[in-house]
Amino acid sequence: MDSAHLGRAFHGGEHYENFPVxxxxxxxxxxxxxxxxxxxxxxxxxxxxxxxxxxxxxxxxxxxxxxxxxxxxxxxxxxxxxxxxxxxxxxxxxxxxxxxxxxxxxxxxxSASPAHDLLDAFAQDVDHTPMQSEHDVLDYCARSANPVGRLVLGFAGLPDDPSKHQEMLQASDAICTGLQLANFAQDMGQDQARGRHYAPHAWRSEAQDPDDLVSRMAQWARYHLNAGVALPALIRKSSVVGRWRLAMEIALTIEGGLEVSRRVLADPTRVWHASPRISSVLLPVLLLRAFKRI
Structure with a gap:
């Protein structure tokens, strides 16, 4: 990895990403x-x-x-x-x-178990059936998103061991679930065009307007992201190599998710036409916000 990746902090491989990859x-x-x-x-x-x-x-x-x-x-x-x-x-x-x-x-x-969980979530997407409850959504997030955070912590030298790192693991799960929910909110238009409904059935029954589903999902995302905001400081105070950099990466990821949630809540109708995108021009602002979290 070289300095060319700096300009791609919100881009991974050949795909646009709203979070640093x-x-x-x-x-x-x-x-x-x-x-x-x-x-x-x-x-x-x-x-x-x-x-x-x-x-x-x-x-x-x-x-x-x-x-x-x-x-x-x-x-x-x-x-x-x-x-x-x-x-x-x-x-x-x-x-x-x-x-x-x-x-x-x-x-x-x-362990490769978290990676297998990811594959199980992708297989669920292939055979998608609409989510019936909030529990169904969170169960999906536990396989589609949370394993990523646990693997990243494992690569940092913090293995998936609740007896040693319970607070970090819980915060990581909250962040990853929040990021998945933020993606559901920003991509609701695209997902529905594919016949996928990640908002729980009860929400769809209660919603007065489709925008209500978008806003509720973004609020749920924000709740989970805020539940994990302690993780960057916990990483910084740990003994892992590169703890400052990793803490900043995680804090920036949180800020990316929160910014997406803000944009969706400010204009929920927009997601039916195009998913909101975070410009790299905003990166200095997000870096400053992230730094304050560590």
């Missing part, structure tokens, strides 16, 4: 693993969401990610899939993306 703030030892995680999650999300592929092809693609995840390279053995006959090029590409994350986890003796 693998940015220059991430401590150097974590950048490779974090980017492997991002590519894995971004690819899985694209398989589930993008294009017009039939469901069986989407599930096959997720299966290739899972196969690679379960096959981290071993010393002295080739790091390429070697089935007979050879895999088609796209399958091999997906396999390698999964293997890259599996290798990062294996090197740090971290």
């Amino acid at each position: 693998g940015s220059w703030l991430v401590p150097k030892p974590m950048r490779g693993p974090v980017l492997a995680l991002y590519r894995f999650a971004r690819t899985g999300d694209d398989i589930a969401d993008e294009g017009a592929a039939p469901r069986h092809e989407r599930h096959h693609g997720l299966g290739m990610l899972r196969a690679g995840l379960e096959s981290p390279p071993q010393p002295g053995l080739p790091g390429e899939p070697n089935p007979k006959p050879p895999l088609p090029p796209n399958d091999a590409r997906l396999w390698r993306i999964g293997q890259s994350l599996g290798a990062a986890l294996n090197e740090r003796a971290l």
Whole structure:
């Protein structure tokens, strides 16, 4: 990772992101693993969401990610899939993306369970049924978002062990759930166009206007993000390498989610036409807000 990533702090890979992904703030030892995680999650999300592929092809693609995840390279053995006959090029590409994350986890003796949870959430998206309750939404977030935070903490040297890091893990889960809810709010128009309804059925029954669903989701996102605001300070006070950078990265992520929530609440009708975007011009303001949190 070099200085070119500074201008892409809110962009990951070839996708626009409203939250910092693998940015220059991430401590150097974590950048490779974090980017492997991002590519894995971004690819899985694209398989589930993008294009017009039939469901069986989407599930096959997720299966290739899972196969690679379960096959981290071993010393002295080739790091390429070697089935007979050879895999088609796209399958091999997906396999390698999964293997890259599996290798990062294996090197740090971290469980792959959170990554499998992500794949389960993507599979749920492929077979989507409308959410019936707030519990359903939070259960989805526990698999679609919270594992990302727990893996990032694991890459920082804070493994998923509630007996040692319960306060950090709870704050991380709150932030990740809040980010997922903020995405639901900003992308509600796109999701409904795909036939996906992440607002609970009870909300849809009670809403006087579609904008009410958008506002309620953004408020819910803000609630969860605020529930996790202690995490940057907890990281800064910890003994992990690069704790200041990691604390700032997390604080900036929180600010990105809160800014999205603000924009959605200011004009909920907008999401039916286009998702709000955070310009890199706003980055200095968000950095200042983030610094105050650590």
